[in-house]
Amino acid sequence: xxxGIVGDLGADRSxxxxxxxxxxxxxxxxxxxxxxxxxxxxxxxLFLIGSNDIPFLTCYLASLxxxxxxxxxxxxxxxxxxxxxxxxxxxxxxxxxDGASWNRDGSKEEWRLGEYACYRRERAAPKxxxxxxxxxxxxSGSTGSPKLVRLSLRNIISNxxxxxxxxxxxxxxxxxxxxxxxxxxxxxxxxxxxxxxxxLILSNSTLMEKDFWQxxxxxxxxxxxxxxxxxxxxxxxxFGQIDMPSVKTLTQAGGRLDQNKMKQIHAICREKKxxxxxxxxxxxxxxxxxxxxxQDIEAKLGSIGKAIPGGxxxxxxxxxQRIETPNITGELVYAGSxxxxxxxxxxxxxxxxxxxxxxxxxxxxARMDAEGYFFLEGRRHRxxxxxxxxxSLDAVEEIAESKGWKCAAHGVDxxxxxxxxxxxxxxxxxxxxxxxESLSVHPSAIKVRLMSELPRLKTGxxxxxxxxxxx
Amino acid sequence: xxxxxxxxxxxxxxxxxxxxxxxxxxxxxSVPAWDSVGHMGMIAGLEEAFDIMMxxxxxxxxxxxxxxxxxxxxxxxxx
Numbered sequence: 001x002x003x004g005i006v007g008d009l010g011a012d013r014s015x016x017x018x019x020x021x022x023x024x025x026x027x028x029x030x031x032x033x034x035x036x037x038x039x040x041x042x043x044x045x046l047f048l049i050g051s052n053d054i055p056f057l058t059c060y061l062a063s064l065x066x067x068x069x070x071x072x073x074x075x076x077x078x079x080x081x082x083x084x085x086x087x088x089x090x091x092x093x094x095x096x097x098d099g100a101s102w103n104r105d106g107s108k109e110e111w112r113l114g115e116y117a118c119y120r121r122e123r124a125a126p127k128x129x130x131x132x133x134x135x136x137x138x139x140s141g142s143t144g145s146p147k148l149v150r151l152s153l154r155n156i157i158s159n160x161x162x163x164x165x166x167x168x169x170x171x172x173x174x175x176x177x178x179x180x181x182x183x184x185x186x187x188x189x190x191x192x193x194x195x196x197x198x199x200l201i202l203s204n205s206t207l208m209e210k211d212f213w214q215x216x217x218x219x220x221x222x223x224x225x226x227x228x229x230x231x232x233x234x235x236x237x238x239f240g241q242i243d244m245p246s247v248k249t250l251t252q253a254g255g256r257l258d259q260n261k262m263k264q265i266h267a268i269c270r271e272k273k274x275x276x277x278x279x280x281x282x283x284x285x286x287x288x289x290x291x292x293x294x295q296d297i298e299a300k301l302g303s304i305g306k307a308i309p310g311g312x313x314x315x316x317x318x319x320x321q322r323i324e325t326p327n328i329t330g331e332l333v334y335a336g337s338x339x340x341x342x343x344x345x346x347x348x349x350x351x352x353x354x355x356x357x358x359x360x361x362x363x364x365x366a367r368m369d370a371e372g373y374f375f376l377e378g379r380r381h382r383x384x385x386x387x388x389x390x391x392s393l394d395a396v397e398e399i400a401e402s403k404g405w406k407c408a409a410h411g412v413d414x415x416x417x418x419x420x421x422x423x424x425x426x427x428x429x430x431x432x433x434x435x436x437e438s439l440s441v442h443p444s445a446i447k448v449r450l451m452s453e454l455p456r457l458k459t460g461x462x463x464x465x466x467x468x469x470x471x
Numbered sequence: 472x473x474x475x476x477x478x479x480x481x482x483x484x485x486x487x488x489x490x491x492x493x494x495x496x497x498x499x500x501s502v503p504a505w506d507s508v509g510h511m512g513m514i515a516g517l518e519e520a521f522d523i524m525m526x527x528x529x530x531x532x533x534x535x536x537x538x539x540x541x542x543x544x545x546x547x548x549x550x
Contacts, residue, residue: 052528177487206506206507207507208530208531209499209507209531210531210532210534212531213531229508232511233507233511236511236514236515236530237530237531238526238527238529239524241527242527258503346543383493387486387508433487436503440506442504442509443504444485444504444508444512445489445508
């Protein structure tokens with residue numbers, strides 16, 4: 001048994017955990033978690049598929065408490081991707097809400113919690129799980145990629161404590177979950193507020209819904225979080241005119257926020273006396289890596305700031321040498337106790353220990369200015385962030401190919417562009433619809449471009465630099 | 472183009488639906504494309520088509536095809 005991640009402070013205050021159906025005190029939450037932890041196996045793999053609500057939170061906390069290892073997945077995951085993950089990792093238990101579609105062959109319902117059921121998969125093979133392994137998160141959720149990040153309890157607690165420190169989260173905070181539970185940024189909001197003993201309003205409403213703003217008013221919410229796209233919505237909703245006097249803190253992560261927008265949001269926040277924190281992170285570091293303090297935004301517009309408390313950031317050149325000279329671009333490297341144990345790509349990898357040793361090569365290109373502030377400059381690997389969620393371009397091409405399309409995937413954040421050779425006899429809108437469904441991405445974030453043929457390098461590989469110029 | 476045609480076109484384009492679906496049962500989240508992303512695209516489409524700027528409350532209360540017709544009256548648009 002472990003001590004769990006929930007802090008003691010919440011029980012002494014009147015902090016509450018609320019979802020659409022019920023309200024719990026910290027004491028009641030603890031009782032529910034204890035009782036469920038008794039039903040869960042210690043050291044078995046389980047999949048948790050759900051959304052921001054009390055049953056899902058309870059099952060997550062109970063798993064961490066009893067040492068079962070959960071993989072968190074979102075409600076909207078396409079069933080083909082879920083089935084593939086189940087095949088790859090062969091979990092003993094699958095916890096998911098009623099009505100979710102999946103291949104439940106060889107599994108039987110063991111117990112229920114609210115609108116969720118937990119299924120036991122009789123034929124799951126016994127697995128070796130490394131003693132430090134506590135939690136698994138997907139790297140590229142919507143493509144169903146089997147590549148997972150392995151996290152320890154120490155990772156989770158250390159990141160939550162850094163966040164509490166730099167955001168100054170106290171038990172008096174009341175945060176609303178404006179991002180999914182299975183998304184590392186969304187999860188970090190939940191973990192840090194539980195650790196601080198704060199109140200949490202579990203909601204699945206988006207900023208575009210009246211219900212979200214009603215909850216902000218009804219629960220006197222003090223903070224919420226958003227990806228760059230959430231801030232597009234806020235600006236569209238005339239952020240400056242929205243009355244939200246209880247809100248004191250806004251955070252942003254999940255991709256680079258355009259400088260102009262950062263400036264606009266900062267100006268509105270200053271007027272409203274809201275502290276706005278642009279941040280940077282990766283699932284590979286549990287969640288948060290860097291943040292820009294509100295008072296630095298004006299002078300360091302577009303920066304991701306400096307490392308979180310307890311962490312260290314630097315830039316390395318191609319030979320792995322540290323670059324000390326300011327404003328030279330290289331790979332951003334982070335060190336801290338929130339750096340994950342490593343990846344898993346198959347169930348045998350769950351036996352692995354810490355391969356990162358506290359150091360993460362982020363794959364992001366960045367520079368550091370003379371005052372030690374970091375600025376993102378690009379990416380080493382081929383992926384985009386679509387509404388804050390990482391989408392691997394190679395995985396997109398594979399999915400398209402599995403559906404009979406030969407294409408090259410490219411684009412910018414929030415806009416995936418598929419270049420298709422004209423020779424194919426199907427209408428390109430079919431590809432758009434196929435991929436939108438398979439990736440659970442809105443079709444307006446996908447563009448299909450027809451070309452007579454794909455540009456190729458002498459090696460026969462697709463010339464992505466050439467495609468970059470055509471975006 | 473009449474206001475009705477303009478209004479309908481925005482829905483047809485934003486949510487990839489057929490014209491027989493343009494009725495009171497076309498509501499937020501009733502079709503996959505009408506999520507928060509689709510909602511934002513639809514509002515932007517209407518603002519452009521009718522050259523208006525909608526207020527926050529009208530954007531978040533714009534919950535269906537029929538409710539939208541009522542909302543636009545406030546901006547002097549009769550569908």
